[in-house]
Amino acid sequence: MNVGWSFLIFLVLLLIPWVGVGVLGLQGLFVTVIPYVCFLIFIVGLVYRILNWAKSPQPFKIPTTCGQQKSLPWIKHSRLESPFNTFEVVLRMVLEVLFFRSLFRNLRADLQGKKLIYGSAKWLWLGAILFHWSFLIILIRHLRLFTNPVPSVIQFLDYMDSFIHSFGVPPVYITDILIIVGLSFLLLRRLVDAKVSYISHGSDYFPLFLILGIVITGVLMRYNLKIDVYAVKQITLGLATFKPAVPEAKIGTIFYVHLFLVSVLAAYFPFSKLVHMIGVFFSPTRNMPNNNRAEMHVNPWNYPVKHLTYAEWQERFREVMENAGIPIDEEVEKEEHEWYTIYGPNKNLNL
Amino acid sequence: MSLPKPDELISDVKLHSTPAKDWMEIKPELRKGYYLSIVEPKYLEELDLNHMGKWQPYDEKWPLPDGWQEKVKEELQRRMRINRAFKLFMDICVRCGACADKCHFFLGTGDPKNMPVLRAELVRSVIKGEFSTFGKLFGRLAGARKLDEDVIKEWFYYFYQCTECRRCSVFCPYGIDTAEITMMMREILLELGIGTDWGIKPVHNSYYIGNHVGVPPQSFKENLEFLVWEFEEITGIKIDLDKYINRKGAEIMFVPLSGDYFAEPGIYTMLGYLVLFHYLDLDVTMSPFATEGGNFGFFNSLEMAKRLHSKIYDEAKRLKVKWIMGGECGHMWRVWHQYHNTFFGPIDFLEVPKSPITGTVFEHAKSNKIIHIVEFTADLIAHGKLKLDPSRNDHLVVTFHDSCNTSRGMGIFEEPRFILKHVCNNFVEMPENTIREKTFCCGSGSGLNAGENMEIRMRGGFPRANAVEYVHKEYGVNHVVCICAIDRAALPTLFQYWVPGVEVGGLHELVANALVFEGERSRDVDLRRRPLKTPVKGVD
Ligand code: SF4
Ligand code: SF4
Numbered sequence: 023m024n025v026g027w028s029f030l031i032f033l034v035l036l037l038i039p040w041v042g043v044g045v046l047g048l049q050g051l052f053v054t055v056i057p058y059v060c061f062l063i064f065i066v067g068l069v070y071r072i073l074n075w076a077k078s079p080q081p082f083k084i085p086t087t088c089g090q091q092k093s094l095p096w097i098k099h100s101r102l103e104s105p106f107n108t109f110e111v112v113l114r115m116v117l118e119v120l121f122f123r124s125l126f127r128n129l130r131a132d133l134q135g136k137k138l139i140y141g142s143a144k145w146l147w148l149g150a151i152l153f154h155w156s157f158l159i160i161l162i163r164h165l166r167l168f169t170n171p172v173p174s175v176i177q178f179l180d181y182m183d184s185f186i187h188s189f190g191v192p193p194v195y196i197t198d199i200l201i202i203v204g205l206s207f208l209l210l211r212r213l214v215d216a217k218v219s220y221i222s223h224g225s226d227y228f229p230l231f232l233i234l235g236i237v238i239t240g241v242l243m244r245y246n247l248k249i250d251v252y253a254v255k256q257i258t259l260g261l262a263t264f265k266p267a268v269p270e271a272k273i274g275t276i277f278y279v280h281l282f283l284v285s286v287l288a289a290y291f292p293f294s295k296l297v298h299m300i301g302v303f304f305s306p307t308r309n310m311p312n313n314n315r316a317e318m319h320v321n322p323w324n325y326p327v328k329h330l331t332y333a334e335w336q337e338r339f340r341e342v343m344e345n346a347g348i349p350i351d352e353e354v355e356k357e358e359h360e361w362y363t364i365y366g367p368n369k370n371l372n373l
Numbered sequence: 374m375s376l377p378k379p380d381e382l383i384s385d386v387k388l389h390s391t392p393a394k395d396w397m398e399i400k401p402e403l404r405k406g407y408y409l410s411i412v413e414p415k416y417l418e419e420l421d422l423n424h425m426g427k428w429q430p431y432d433e434k435w436p437l438p439d440g441w442q443e444k445v446k447e448e449l450q451r452r453m454r455i456n457r458a459f460k461l462f463m464d465i466c467v468r469c470g471a472c473a474d475k476c477h478f479f480l481g482t483g484d485p486k487n488m489p490v491l492r493a494e495l496v497r498s499v500i501k502g503e504f505s506t507f508g509k510l511f512g513r514l515a516g517a518r519k520l521d522e523d524v525i526k527e528w529f530y531y532f533y534q535c536t537e538c539r540r541c542s543v544f545c546p547y548g549i550d551t552a553e554i555t556m557m558m559r560e561i562l563l564e565l566g567i568g569t570d571w572g573i574k575p576v577h578n579s580y581y582i583g584n585h586v587g588v589p590p591q592s593f594k595e596n597l598e599f600l601v602w603e604f605e606e607i608t609g610i611k612i613d614l615d616k617y618i619n620r621k622g623a624e625i626m627f628v629p630l631s632g633d634y635f636a637e638p639g640i641y642t643m644l645g646y647l648v649l650f651h652y653l654d655l656d657v658t659m660s661p662f663a664t665e666g667g668n669f670g671f672f673n674s675l676e677m678a679k680r681l682h683s684k685i686y687d688e689a690k691r692l693k694v695k696w697i698m699g700g701e702c703g704h705m706w707r708v709w710h711q712y713h714n715t716f717f718g719p720i721d722f723l724e725v726p727k728s729p730i731t732g733t734v735f736e737h738a739k740s741n742k743i744i745h746i747v748e749f750t751a752d753l754i755a756h757g758k759l760k761l762d763p764s765r766n767d768h769l770v771v772t773f774h775d776s777c778n779t780s781r782g783m784g785i786f787e788e789p790r791f792i793l794k795h796v797c798n799n800f801v802e803m804p805e806n807t808i809r810e811k812t813f814c815c816g817s818g819s820g821l822n823a824g825e826n827m828e829i830r831m832r833g834g835f836p837r838a839n840a841v842e843y844v845h846k847e848y849g850v851n852h853v854v855c856i857c858a859i860d861r862a863a864l865p866t867l868f869q870y871w872v873p874g875v876e877v878g879g880l881h882e883l884v885a886n887a888l889v890f891e892g893e894r895s896r897d898v899d900l901r902r903r904p905l906k907t908p909v910k911g912v913d
Pocket of ligand 2: 475476477478488489492534535536537538539540541542551552555
């Protein structure tokens with residue numbers, strides 16, 4: 023059901039530019055206003071999200087230690103899984119963000135009769151890597167359309183991506199194929215794997231459809247329904263230089279669909295689960311060093327709490343302690359101490 | 374409580390099929406044997422906590438206080454405001470499912486709501502439904518729902534079916550730690566006045582008496598007296614107990630666990646500590662007021678955790694020691710390692726721990742001044758300060774159970790193994806995917822070690838027991854060593870159920886058994902008075 027609805031929403035989105043441009047002829051709206059508005063939402067939304075996370079303090083140092091701590095000098099310390107300093111944390115994060123290291127560890131557990139068995143499960147990792155890396159490369163490659171002259175790095179990337187030309191195959195980008203493979207895998211996995219489909223909401227399928235839609239329109243545009251690249255470049259450069267212009271030449275409607283879906287994705291991004299892309303950098307279980315006992319971490323809202331003092335306790339047990347021959351401490355004095363709580367009827371703290 | 378036979382218990386577990394209905398449509402059905410009883414109101418009252426009067430989870434209508442919905446929403450928002458981890462974990466899960474089959478409770482029940490992702494989704498859905506525009510607009514499609522009484526029942530049920538073991542966090546690409554979410558949700562339940570019997574009474578005991586089982590100071594001493602008497606009977610070596618209890622001006626304060634001086638098999642570990650101290654003639658003392666490292670507060674709320682452990686540094690100050698050493702425990706070490714310094718630091722009235730025997734300075738504990746006894750002993754062995762006869766443990770085939778907290782919340786992996794390899798000759802590892810950071814929980818941690826929820830404990834402990842069963846059958850393992858007091862309490866029950874024939878004990882029990890004292894008489898039994906020559910059969 024979740025799949026159906028999100029696909030329906032996706033179809034509606036697909037129709038909007040089709041009707042808007044194809045029937046109503048609102049090119050201007052689709053190449054200027056909508057991209058700008060959406061891009062603005064993207065930026066503002068993202069900044070909002072980042073500030074919102076940054077605003078909440080991380081009260082405790084809670085790294086997940088997946089490897090040997092740094093302790094005695096002769097014990098080999100796992101620098102990546104139990105980082106002790108900032109450098110090691112950065113290494114851990116880099117591997118996490120670029121290569122999905124935790125996901126690489128993935129296991130499959132299964133019940134065989136009365137026996138639990140475990141197998142490696144790297145498919146999800148592979149699908150995710152294919153998708154994310156291709157997406158990144160495609161994104162950078164697109165800068166070709168937004169720059170003039172095109173920086174040589176981008177030219178090079180573009181060249182590398184399409185280098186299989188030289189084998190006489192039709193001109194395709196490798197990443198175009200890989201991203202479709204990756205996305206289809208992720209989508210199929212959601213549909214086929216009972217567990218994953220059970221946990222999937224519409225908001226999990228929708229971005230997949232959306233990105234798949236973007237990729238497919240992009241690919242179609244390039245290989246089948248040849249469009250006027252010159253006109254496209256005019257538009258994109260115009261957008262990039264804040265001199266938006268409605269092209270005179272006729273570009274296929276597919277371009278407008280592509281652009282519109284991209285705009286929707288941008289606007290949707292900050293408010294969806296897609297923000298994991300930024301959020302991962304904030305994750306305290308990965309971005310904090312495991313030097314808890316060596317360096318103090320400060321919790322800005324730390325406060326003194328009530329506890330029973332030794333003096334009170336000793337009063338209570340004095341007699342039995344004396345009988346049992348446990349030394350009594352005559353020096354302690356009863357201390358009054360101020361305390362706070364956020365709980366219960368005696369609540370006196372409002373954080 | 375009558376429990377089905379092991380084979381029956383596991384036969385209904387389906388890991389690959391899911392209910393026909395959407396999980397939001399499935400109303401919580403509180404199954405007997407799966408949940409904990411509610412504590413009597415007076416205990417909550419005496420701890421300055423809210424309560425909901427006398428009631429139990431099986432009551433049709435829960436006596437939730439007036440305005441509870443507003444309160445819960447407020448508490449959720451507050452936690453997002455003051456705790457980035459919580460907010461972030463609510464925001465960035467992509468429901469990739471990498472964590473799904475990592476939870477021992479899912480593996481033992483097949484209940485999809487025990488997949489960490491869905492467990493957290495029980496909260497996420499409410500946050501979306503109550504606070505987010507998207508969520509309000511698209512409802513279930515966006516994974517949103519409203520807060521109602523069933524939600525609270527579900528929270529209670531499932532957040533007490535999570536042992537805060539963090540195994541899920543290891544595999545999540547963003548490090549989402551469902552244990553943190555569980556902690557927050559238990560806190561919120563506590564604010565409503567929902568506290569479990571097994572969770573709150575120990576807190577009460579620790580708070581007013583000194584340890585969670587409520588052993589008063591004189592009995593604490595009596596228990597230890599009994600232990601050293603036993604040791605003297607076996608070995609002829611007399612340990613002078615008095616210097617270890619409430620003596621001012623010692624160099625080190627040692628914090629034991631009540632689990633270790635309260636019942637078998639923990640007591641042998643306790644004896645192990647004492648034997649080691651005696652062997653080294655270590656200048657160490659214990660405070661009868663701080664006789665509990667295990668922190669039951671942590672299973673209820675961070676504030677309670679802090680209240681219970683405040684006494685440790687206070688006592689160190691009063692006893693004028695230089696630094697602190699802690700026994701073999703799991704959750705206690707999670708709190709000591711990850712929270713203590715933040716709760717109580719800077720701790721400048723103590724000195725950086727330095728072993729008086731080897732001179733090693735424990736730099737990695739230079740700020741909070743607490744070291745683990747396993748670190749201490751490993752250092753001793755590495756410097757050749759202990760004369761050990763590992764063949765004294767030849768009647769045991771040993772495997773090591775990494776406790777969740779010391780592994781995933783601290784990173785102690787090598788030290789205990791190093792010690793083990795020096796104190797026994799037969800050490801076998803369990804299968805790779807079930808040890809170290811991938812270790813499986815005993816299924817009874819974080820305040821679940823009660824009697825009324827036995828079925829869920831046996832199910833949750835199934836993956837652990839299954840791995841032990843493997844080495845038991847394959848290599849004849851008959852003894853599981855662990856460095857956690859809850860494990861020592863929970864695992865024997867678990868193994869009796871799943872793998873009869875396997876015993877449980879702490880690391881320092883084996884250390885003490887292997888320690889060779891100068892001029893001692895030859896021994897023919899171990900600390901448990903089992904003959905050294907015959908292989909142990911284990912409990913049956
Ligand atoms: S592994 Fe992490 S991101 Fe994936 S479903 Fe679990 S909690 Fe969510
Ligand atoms: S912390 Fe442990 S018990 Fe809790 S959901 Fe994660 S794996 Fe399961």
